[in-house]
Amino acid sequence: MGQALVYWVIALVFIALALRWARRSMGEEKIPLVAVLAAGIFAIQALNIPIPWGGTSGHMSVLRSRQSSSGRRLQGSSS
CATH class of the missing domain: 1.20.5 (Single alpha-helices involved in coiled-coils or other helix-helix interfaces)
Known part of the structure; x- marks a missing residue:
């Protein structure tokens, strides 16, 4: 806290x-x-961007792979 x-x-x-x-x-x-700038940023970040491994996609704000505490790569949301 x-x-x-x-x-x-x-x-x-x-x-x-x-x-x-x-x-x-x-x-x-x-x-x-x-x-207008705020609306554009909101629209762009909502687009799904294909990620080259595993057939996953991520939003503009999540372009790097996430890792779990054990070091394995977690996949984003499948599309």
Whole structure:
């Protein structure tokens, strides 16, 4: 529980800094651009990318193989 609390505090600090930067730096003309960028990132990360081994696929955020605690490679979701 203690380690999770430390990470939450760190995350909240960076969220506060990002919000402060956004309030100071972003004008009304940049908001639609940020919204389109966020929608594009969301759409791209949802695409399945074929992985060369085992007939599996992974999302853009998971392009490297995951390993179990025993060192064996785990396969992603089959498609």
